[in-house]
Structure formats: C-alpha cells, structure tokens
Amino acid sequence: MSHTRIKIRNGKKYAYEVTSYWDPKMKRSRQKSVYLGAVEETGKIVPTGQKTLRKESLILDFGDGFCLHQLIKQSLLYDPLIEACKGKLRDILPLIFYRILTGSALYNCEKWIEGNVLTYLYTGAGLSSQHISRTLAFLGNEAIQRQFFDRYLKSMGGFEKTVIIDATALPNQIHSGFSAWGYADGGVEKQFRLLCVLDCKTKRPLFYRYLPGNLSDVYTLTHTMEELGKMGIKNSFALMDAGYFSESNILDLYERKIDFLTRLPAGRALYKQLITTQAADLEQIKYGSTYGTRGLFVKVLSVDLYGHEGFAYLVLDPTRKGKEMNALLVKGIETAKEAAAKIDIIKFNRCGVMVLVSSKKIDSQEVVSCYYMRQAVEQVFGFCKEDLSLLPIRRHNESTIRGYLFMQFLTLIFFIELREKLLNLCTVEQALILLRHLKCKVFDKELLVSEPTKKQKEILDQISVMAPTSMGI
Numbered sequence: 001m002s003h004t005r006i007k008i009r010n011g012k013k014y015a016y017e018v019t020s021y022w023d024p025k026m027k028r029s030r031q032k033s034v035y036l037g038a039v040e041e042t043g044k045i046v047p048t049g050q051k052t053l054r055k056e057s058l059i060l061d062f063g064d065g066f067c068l069h070q071l072i073k074q075s076l077l078y079d080p081l082i083e084a085c086k087g088k089l090r091d092i093l094p095l096i097f098y099r100i101l102t103g104s105a106l107y108n109c110e111k112w113i114e115g116n117v118l119t120y121l122y123t124g125a126g127l128s129s130q131h132i133s134r135t136l137a138f139l140g141n142e143a144i145q146r147q148f149f150d151r152y153l154k155s156m157g158g159f160e161k162t163v164i165i166d167a168t169a170l171p172n173q174i175h176s177g178f179s180a181w182g183y184a185d186g187g188v189e190k191q192f193r194l195l196c197v198l199d200c201k202t203k204r205p206l207f208y209r210y211l212p213g214n215l216s217d218v219y220t221l222t223h224t225m226e227e228l229g230k231m232g233i234k235n236s237f238a239l240m241d242a243g244y245f246s247e248s249n250i251l252d253l254y255e256r257k258i259d260f261l262t263r264l265p266a267g268r269a270l271y272k273q274l275i276t277t278q279a280a281d282l283e284q285i286k287y288g289s290t291y292g293t294r295g296l297f298v299k300v301l302s303v304d305l306y307g308h309e310g311f312a313y314l315v316l317d318p319t320r321k322g323k324e325m326n327a328l329l330v331k332g333i334e335t336a337k338e339a340a341a342k343i344d345i346i347k348f349n350r351c352g353v354m355v356l357v358s359s360k361k362i363d364s365q366e367v368v369s370c371y372y373m374r375q376a377v378e379q380v381f382g383f384c385k386e387d388l389s390l391l392p393i394r395r396h397n398e399s400t401i402r403g404y405l406f407m408q409f410l411t412l413i414f415f416i417e418l419r420e421k422l423l424n425l426c427t428v429e430q431a432l433i434l435l436r437h438l439k440c441k442v443f444d445k446e447l448l449v450s451e452p453t454k455k456q457k458e459i460l461d462q463i464s465v466m467a468p469t470s471m472g473i
Helices: 063-074 078-101 106-113 129-139 142-155 221-230 247-255 269-278 318-330 336-342 345-349 367-387 398-422 428-436 454-462
Strands: 002-009 012-023 028-039 045-047 058-061 160-171 180-184 187-199 205-212 234-240 259-263 288-291 294-305 308-316 353-358 439-442 446-449 470-472
Touching: 002 028, 058 063, 063 078, 063 398, 063 428, 063 454, 078 106, 078 129, 078 142, 078 398, 078 428, 106 129, 129 142, 129 398, 142 205, 142 398, 160 205, 160 221, 160 367, 187 221, 205 221, 205 398, 221 234, 221 247, 234 367, 247 259, 247 308, 259 367, 269 294, 269 308, 269 345, 269 353, 288 367, 294 318, 294 367, 308 367, 318 345, 353 367, 398 428, 398 454, 428 454
Parallel strands: 160 234, 234 259
Antiparallel strands: 002 012, 012 028, 028 045, 058 439, 160 187, 180 187, 187 205, 259 353, 288 294, 294 308, 308 353, 439 446, 446 470
16 A cells, blocks of 8 residues: 655655555564655655756846946935935835836836836835825825935035026926926926026036925025025035026125036126127137137126126137127128128127126136036936936825935935946946846746847946846745
8 A cells, every 4th residue: 555755855745656455574563765856835746856846937127227226226315315314115116116217107117027027126015006006195295305415415525615507497287386387498387397406526416406486596596505505515616507696606605615607697787897898809819718619709707796706707708709600790781881880889899709607717628628517417317307217207195206316316316326336338228228128038946048149238237236047936
C-alpha cells in the first residue's frame, strides 16, 4: 500500500512515494521511499530531472522608470521630501516620474503605471483621480512647503546668493481668486503669474510664487525679497527684467544693500536722456566688446538712480541695428525726405540699443553676459510649459492648485538635475525614450531584465545607474 509524503528542507517542499511491505526476515512491516520531485506552490509535483517552469505573466517598460527611481535618491529633493512628506513619498514620486516621462493629464497616471516596472517599486501607490487630488491637497499645505524649503535651501549650500528673478503667465479658465485677466503674449487672458527665483551660479530653482494674473511684476519684487529673507537667503546680487524697474523697487534694493542689474524701460526719462545724448557716438572702436560670437559696442556711464550712485550701460548690437533701422525707414515711408520728417531722434538712435542699469560698476566685457544669465529663467519656464506640460492647469480647488504648482516645481528641479547629468550625450527626452526600450519580463516572484543595447549602456554609465539582470518582487 502506497501514499505520498511531503518533506520540507530549507523552506522547500519535496514529495516522496512511501510504500509499506512485510519483511519476512525481520518479521515485521517496513517502508520504502522513492523520491518523486519538488513540489510547486500550486501543489504540482515536478518529476525528477525536470525543471520547474516559471510562468511569464507580462512584459513591462523597465529602463526609464527604474532609472528615475534610482536617481531620485541621489537628488537634492530626496532628503527634504522625506522630512516634509514623511510616509507620502509612495504617492508623490510616481506623479513626478509620470510628469517627466509622459506629460499627460494626471488622471491617466494609474493606467500608465500598470505598464511600467514602477508598479512593483511603488506597490499600493494611490493613483486614482480621487487619491491624486488628495495628494495634491497635501502638497498644497503651507506647513509642508515651508518644511521642504527650509531643508532644501540648506542643501543648496549656504544662503549668500546671486539670484535671477522673472515671471511668466499661466493662462487658464479656472474659477479661482488667483485667476484674473492680464496681459500675456500680446493679448489679454485669464491667468496666474508664476514668479521663479533661480540661483545664478547653479541655474537651479530656489523658490517660486504664484500670483494673481492682474498683478504687475513691478509690485511683486519687494514682497519676494522679503519672503526670501524670511527663509534665510541673503541676496548679494539680483538680475531682473525691465518689468521690475520702478523708483520704489530701486530704493528698496539700495536700502537692503542688494546690488542689482536690470534693463531700463524705454518709457523712463533717464532712458530718453541717455538715448538722445549718448547713443549717437556708440559705434567707436573704444567701445568694442564681444558676447560669444557677437560683436557689440558698450558704453559705461555714471548716473543718478533716485538719489543713489548707479551705472548705465548702453549696449549696441550692430546686426540688430541694421534690421531695426531698415524696418524704421521702409515702414509706411516712401522717400528719405519723408523719413527725416517723421522719424524722431529717439527712435533713430535707439535702433539696436538696449540700456542696462546697475548699482555697481561691471566691466563692459562682462555686463552683457551677466545680464543674459536671465535666459536661464526663460529656459526653466520653457521646461515647465513644454517638457513638463505645466499647461493647461485643470485644478479648481485652491489647495490642489497650490499642490499642483508645488509638484511641478519639484519635477522641474529633478528634470534640471537629469539634464545636467546627460549634458553632451543626449536630451532628457531622448535618453528616456531609449531607456523605455529596455524591458523586463514578469514571472511569479521575479523580474528578468533584458540585456541593454550599446546606446542604453552609454546612458546608464553617464547617469551612474547599474541595471540588474533580475529583481525579486
């Protein structure tokens, strides 16, 4: 008579066929065992000599999600987020990754993650529309944001900063106290204003504010400086666009002992005086300068800025002058005689000229490159709107709007870090597309990762991430 016996060794099950028989010599009943094979979890016995076949259930995108998961731990964001958001990272990080990888509407995130290895790395993440709204409301909490910025700004290495300040319009149709009619791209739209402060040295975002769409930039500078001061940032130098130039702002900067460089608006009396009296003789070799491959003329003058010593820089770009002069002469004017009668001296002299003003003297060879560091902000706004799909803003609750913009700010910081790691190799978009082709197969308790291609290896080496051949799940 036979029966099957299961023995457990080192946590694994093995099956044996046990048969009872009569031993005439010993004159008693005995048993003999025959090994049948290993026992699977389903109870199936795999005969001796046969391997247990692992069942492949699906194939997932691996390279892009895995790399972002690894890189976020090296990011300046990670420790401040852990401190501020505690147990919420499981819900927040997939949203940041999703924004970088797809840029699609957030309500699609739950469907997207099912096809990515992140579904196993962030098991149980709340990514339904309701959960996402709750996560954004959590991120919109002022206490959470303050705790984050306190730790984040410390991680940036000191508080003595040269900052770049600029703002952009965020058109939307949201019914919110901050959504108001304002000028954007030459027209009037319902919008927010997003003000961003960058560290001039690292080109990384330090801080942001979102403001009503009908609030002019000129009215926001003092409060922004005050808020930065409360966070411990001592500004040593500020780069600003012409929209921030006003008597009250200039006097406030002098009072705070913050040096600045900004463009002088064309409507100011000082601008008209300088263009009328100083621009005519700009094209002289003694004023010659360069900015990259461009030849310029730069004249430096001492000026009075509302009772304080300041400096003005008349910058003439010959190439731009030619285009503007041509447009001025031919637009609606048929003869040179009519041109002389209709074109006033200010319009004529300002062709190709911009006027910069500063609280301290800057070398003529450096002033233009210093001012054009502002382009870093324009680039950041481009990342937000184009690469990270900041627009359109669909949130309607005040707390979720704040949380959504904060999440975009976090995503922007991470995106810029990725971009720096990939410089001179490829763009972030190209790298993530190539890494997405690195797949993994899902078995019962394991992921098997495909072999990376030569280009994928280059990217992995560049960002210092090692792709495993397998992972337990």
